Amino acid sequence: MTxxxxxxxxxxxxxxGLDSVRPGDLIEVQVDLALANDITAPLAIRMFxxxxxxxxxxxxxxALIPDHFVPNKDIPxxxxxKMMREFxxxxxxxxxxxxxxxxxxxxxxxxxxxxxxxxxxxGADSHTCTYGALGAFSTGVGSTDLGAVMATGKTWLKVxxxxxxxxxxxxxxxxxxxxxxxxxxxxxxxxxxxxxALEFSGPVxxxxxxxxxxxxxxxxVEGGAKNGIVAPDEITLAYVRPRSDREPSLFHxxxxxxxxxxxxxxxxxxxxxxxxxxxxxxVRPISQVGQVSVxxxxxGSCTNGRFEDLKRAADILKGRSVSKETRLIVIPGSSxxxxxxxxxxxxxxxxxxxxxxxxxxxxxxxxxHMGVLAQGERCISTSNRNFVGRMGHPESxxxxxxxxxxxxxxxxxxxxxxxxx
Amino acid sequence: MKIEGNIxxxxxxxxxxxxxxxxxxxxxxxxxxAKYCFTDHRPDFAGGAQPGDIIVAGKNFGCGSxxxxxxxxxxxxxxxxxxxxxxxxxxxRNAFNIGLPLxxxxxxxxxxxxxxxxxVDLVTGDIKDQKKKQTFMAxxxxxxxxxxxxxxxxxxxxxxxxx
Numbered sequence: 008m009t010x011x012x013x014x015x016x017x018x019x020x021x022x023x024g025l026d027s028v029r030p031g032d033l034i035e036v037q038v039d040l041a042l043a044n045d046i047t048a049p050l051a052i053r054m055f056x057x058x059x060x061x062x063x064x065x066x067x068x069x070a071l072i073p074d075h076f077v078p079n080k081d082i083p084x085x086x087x088x089k090m091m092r093e094f095x096x097x098x099x100x101x102x103x104x105x106x107x108x109x110x111x112x113x114x115x116x117x118x119x120x121x122x123x124x125x126x127x128x129x130g131a132d133s134h135t136c137t138y139g140a141l142g143a144f145s146t147g148v149g150s151t152d153l154g155a156v157m158a159t160g161k162t163w164l165k166v167x168x169x170x171x172x173x174x175x176x177x178x179x180x181x182x183x184x185x186x187x188x189x190x191x192x193x194x195x196x197x198x199x200x201x202x203x204a205l206e207f208s209g210p211v212x213x214x215x216x217x218x219x220x221x222x223x224x225x226x227x228v229e230g231g232a233k234n235g236i237v238a239p240d241e242i243t244l245a246y247v248r249p250r251s252d253r254e255p256s257l258f259h260x261x262x263x264x265x266x267x268x269x270x271x272x273x274x275x276x277x278x279x280x281x282x283x284x285x286x287x288x289x290v291r292p293i294s295q296v297g298q299v300s301v302x303x304x305x306x307g308s309c310t311n312g313r314f315e316d317l318k319r320a321a322d323i324l325k326g327r328s329v330s331k332e333t334r335l336i337v338i339p340g341s342s343x344x345x346x347x348x349x350x351x352x353x354x355x356x357x358x359x360x361x362x363x364x365x366x367x368x369x370x371x372x373x374x375x376h377m378g379v380l381a382q383g384e385r386c387i388s389t390s391n392r393n394f395v396g397r398m399g400h401p402e403s404x405x406x407x408x409x410x411x412x413x414x415x416x417x418x419x420x421x422x423x424x425x426x427x428x
Numbered sequence: 429m430k431i432e433g434n435i436x437x438x439x440x441x442x443x444x445x446x447x448x449x450x451x452x453x454x455x456x457x458x459x460x461x462a463k464y465c466f467t468d469h470r471p472d473f474a475g476g477a478q479p480g481d482i483i484v485a486g487k488n489f490g491c492g493s494x495x496x497x498x499x500x501x502x503x504x505x506x507x508x509x510x511x512x513x514x515x516x517x518x519x520x521r522n523a524f525n526i527g528l529p530l531x532x533x534x535x536x537x538x539x540x541x542x543x544x545x546x547x548v549d550l551v552t553g554d555i556k557d558q559k560k561k562q563t564f565m566a567x568x569x570x571x572x573x574x575x576x577x578x579x580x581x582x583x584x585x586x587x588x589x590x591x
Contacts, residue, residue: 046450047494047495047496050500053456054582058587059587076453133493135494148518149494149495149496149521151496151525151581151583152522163572197441197488198487198516201516201517202517231488231491231516231517233517286441374449375451395445395446395469396446396449396468397450401469
């Protein structure tokens with residue numbers, strides 16, 4: 008008799024060369040893709056070079072994507088980006104992707120078909136968990152771990168127990184993947200899923216578009232999770248097939264698999280959610296927000312910088328104007344999304360409304376570049392973290408929400424819903 | 429392996445943005461990062477921490493961004509050990525990988541205060557507060573992680589193992 012396993016356990020077992028694994032097992036796995044960005048790659052490269060190996064384990068299985076501080080914001084960040092570019096050139100790294108083809112790592116990798124169902128991805132960025140939306144196992148690590156993966160193609164992992172989240176009911180207008188993950192974080196807390204896998208399931212997820220699934224899986228780490236995952240289905244295959252020639256491995260949880268916990272969430276009454284400072288689990292429904300004026304609105308990031316997100320914002324901003332007291336910054340997640348938005352008139356709509364459009368990159372999400380907040384300033388952002396000082400001054404504030412709420416807030420000059428327009 | 433030093437006390441859910449804000453991530457050397465460790469939250473930390481000092485914190489220490497710059501900055505500031513109720517998983521791996529040991533102990537996280545002086549046995553998990561004459565227990569570090577610490581981090585460990 009074979010052991011019943013979850014999708015996460017099956018992917019891990021298949022990459023460890025084992026018939027089955029159990030939560031708590033320490034295993035060594037083969038990595039299908041290793042990822043780093045302009046902040047984490049320089050340290051990883053230094054660790055790689057200290058190891059003294061001849062070369063990388065596989066030049067086609069490494070992705071190096073500058074996105075945090077590009078176009079380079081100052082001389083030190085330019086030096087780091089240069090070091091990464093030279094390393095990519097020296098080792099003929101196939102997927103070194105910058106500026107003209109580039110954008111945010113977690114937007115680019117799915118878009119270019121570099122991750123497919125059943126893959127195991129290790130990335131030196133905490134939001135590497137995004138690719139769980141494709142039915143892959145993916146998790147964030149630090150630079151030393153990544154340096155060792157670039158050399159050996161292997162790493163050790165502890166098999167996580169899984170929490171199964173089952174979403175039922177019908178989504179209300181303006182409610183999407185971002186709200187599902189925010190309400191889930193509110194229930195679990197920022198340490199509620201530490202070392203665990205989150206499995207997103209149920210009829211609501213089965214109907215959710217890939218862009219929305221990607222925003223959900225992206226924030227699994229905000230609950231401390233090792234990975235977030237959605238079982239692959241027709242929506243997954245329709246997304247992946249035109250992008251990759253590789254044959255996907257479609258794993259599904261056994262009906263009798265062991266879960267640490269099962270949580271059912273009915274979404275019929277779910278409103279758009281807003282995470283208050285200074286934690287992604289401080290969520291309130293939009294009707295309970297009250298009067299919160301905003302100096303800046305940011306629509307973009309690896310959570311909500313995809314086509315559907317920008318289109319949703321443009322639909323709300325069409326024929327309207329950004330409040331005079333508010334700055335709206337919109338950053339498409341990739342060059343591909345940017346040009347599609349230009350061709351479909353979305354960029355023109357956003358510009359007409361008073362938005363400024365940034366080049367594809369992480370932008371102000373992490374407070375380093377393009378839209379840093381001053382003391383006492385407040386921003387509503389479609390990104391994933393609102394820690395103290397995340398987007399700038401330690402006395403600034405960040406509120407997290409979906410792109411529809413962010414767009415409506417830009418018009419209102421305070422946090423509000425499209426229903427108020 | 430024994431570590432002895434003064435306690436710097438922190439709260440629950442200390443995130444890596446707090447440890448080292450992103451505006452300082454345009455460099456990656458330990459010495460420079462150490463200068464800005466906790467700069468917005470505790471400006472006295474970077475200059476005040478002495479070699480051998482110990483951080484004690486609550487739950488989920490090191491949550492958020494995977495930046496290895498965070499444990500590097502802490503190590504560069506002189507800290508030799510972090511004791512917390514629990515750690516965020518990426519931070520946990522990163523710290524051991526750079527040779528900075530972590531201990532999990534709820535009783536020590538609650539019982540120890542800022543400025544206490546303790547000696548810690550990493551192998552047994554005994555934490556002794558000499559002034560208060562109290563002893564706390566931590567979960568022993570798994571053998572595999574202890575080997576990484578003995579080697580001085582993952583790079584040396586991997587080299588010793590001959591990959």
